[in-house]
Amino acid sequence: MQAPKLPPSPPSPSLARANSNSSRIRANIRGRLNIIPPDPPSISTSTPSPTTPKLKLSKGSAQLNRWSRARTLRSGRRLERSKNQDATTITSPSPSRSPPSGVVMIVSDETTESSEEDDVISPPGGKVIYMVSDGTGWTLEHAVNASLGQFEHCLVDRACAVNTHLFSGIDNFERVVGILKQAAKVGALLLYTLADPSMAESTQQACKLWGVPAVNILRPTTVAIASHLGVEPSGIPRSERNIPLSEEYFRRIEAIDFTIKQDDGALPQHLHRADIVLVGVSRTGKTPLSIYLAQKGYKVANVPIVMGVNLPRALFDMDHQEKVFGLTINPMVLHTIRKARAKTLGFDNEMKSTYSDMDHVRQELEHAGKIYARNPAWPIIEMTGKAIEETAAVIVRIYHDKKHKCSMPSISKRY
């Protein structure tokens, strides 16, 4: 392994604070890769420890918000939403991470050296999160999105904008080092999934040394499963495993094929082959919901309800009527969606009124309601204000529940 070129180490508070343990770690990493911490590796003493945050996360405490606001004020600028999302400039290290006053900063004389990493986009303002994965990075992205949902109260009002950068397919430690250097510079939090235990360990040690807060996000799950199965993890990233694509994978691909062909009432003669059939008036979300479910491996057909057009006979002739789901939505909301839709599609006035007229919308929903009433086996799914992922979760739960006739509804799989 070739040692990456890195600027010489400046004296810094984090190194001064290094105890014998972290010195040993540093020596280890240096021995392996001849790494010297990037400039500046200094961390403000007010920053909580990365791996064991001391933050008390009690609900309702206003202290952290005050801290956050104070930090923003200290930075001397309001963290407003930047319109320039394509900006290629990088932020200077965040104010809270600049060295405490009194610390002598030695500027590296190899300033031109790190130009390669300087191109990473970090629009001005906002905290930076780096995500590093040895695979596709989708799991990481999914988990970070879910976690960020817990901070919507501040993301939405933009008091604390967040910029995430996903680095996928990072399969050697030299590339990790390049990213870490940059993370230290811009004061990023590093969230990673690295299957190779030695790479994960080196990353954690390097982060500690360079003051980059970091979490190996799948580690607790993998350790718990290993302990539960009594089998150790392979340590091989997905991309290197080269195992045959599974039956389940091909089932998913087939489900997508099926679902696209069945979209919008096409091929009613194949309805009986579907796992799930969605019925509903236009713009209730049948298509995106079908596609989302198909990605999860379910063959989905969707059939539109249009006043004056009979539903296909095949829908009622099918066995397993309980696999049909009737979608419903608040008429006001549907009216708004349809008006926007009519505008996008450039409908003329006559078309527009039959499609997005409030009375028509109401009549059509009533018509659908009557059909649902005549088919009590069909569960009714309320779509108003729900994301596709949420309604999909409800449908899949009902589907498995009915299929397995159990009273504690769960979605069960065998691996």
Added chain:
Amino acid sequence: MQAPKLPPSPPSPSLARANSNSSRIRANIRGRLNIIPPDPPSISTSTPSPTTPKLKLSKGSAQLNRWSRARTLRSGRRLERSKNQDATTITSPSPSRSPPSGVVMIVSDETTESSEEDDVISPPGGKVIYMVSDGTGWTLEHAVNASLGQFEHCLVDRACAVNTHLFSGIDNFERVVGILKQAAKVGALLLYTLADPSMAESTQQACKLWGVPAVNILRPTTVAIASHLGVEPSGIPRSERNIPLSEEYFRRIEAIDFTIKQDDGALPQHLHRADIVLVGVSRTGKTPLSIYLAQKGYKVANVPIVMGVNLPRALFDMDHQEKVFGLTINPMVLHTIRKARAKTLGFDNEMKSTYSDMDHVRQELEHAGKIYARNPAWPIIEMTGKAIEETAAVIVRIYHDKKHKCSMPSISKRY
């Protein structure tokens, strides 16, 4: 909050071992909900501690495999793949979790009480993983799937089959208790995401008390982000947040709409509106790849390459030729896929030979190769043996890389 009905507590080794701390925790939980541990709460002393597994996960050690095999042998049956996936019986607690010999078991006299939970499906054989989420559970499912990838070496040969059960939308502690009771009975590992801190805390305490190994899988990520932003998490599950659906969400829905309409070369006049255009011969995975990318918010068009049919002029007239990706695949692999496809579609002999004949497959791929050679701006994506998720990751990385012209390719977003 109403206390759930639970059987009385039998004397048990785990309770006998309880130190003053866990007694206090028990008292706390009892005080809140009048909970008494389910029968049997006993854990074998050989089971690693749930939250802090002592397992040394050093790569290459054969000890755990031996342990696993020994455990299987101890169980007195081979953990074979069960064909009866719909079985509604439950497994008895796994052998390693049965009480050590010499322990007096007092069987509860309220055996009929827990009948509700007995219906959960656990096909015989294999370890059980329970996943509990206060939201859709998709993040949990994604993370567990990714982690299970680390155990493919044993899942594939079925020496350690795993059954997962996802309980989504679990929004009160009474329901968690019902699941925990069942988890203790079947010896399940509990992986959960619960946003409400007090519910998460009670769950962790109850798991400790009842000997259920458990991990709050998003906790480390959320704590790290909270610490990084200097803002505490809201503690509100997604389903309760009731925030307006975001712009990004509607962009994704629109992308799916667009992508479906553009499938298989439809509407070439709209090609310029696509973010990504995929070209390739039949069965290279254009459609599932398009749909996967659409779910991520990219408008994708796909255009088939068929010998003797000209590609639409609009494809070459577009600005941003770099958004066109040429898919390629090994001819042998494509031949196999097409043969299977021809069989499924019931092609007659003549159709079959033009579609899946090896010479024809080779010629068509050569024809595609010539087109790619004439369009050097198009990145070429190798589809052989790759999952859709993997090729999607490569395409999205190249897409962002070119868009932002940075030398350290990352997929960057602003929240």
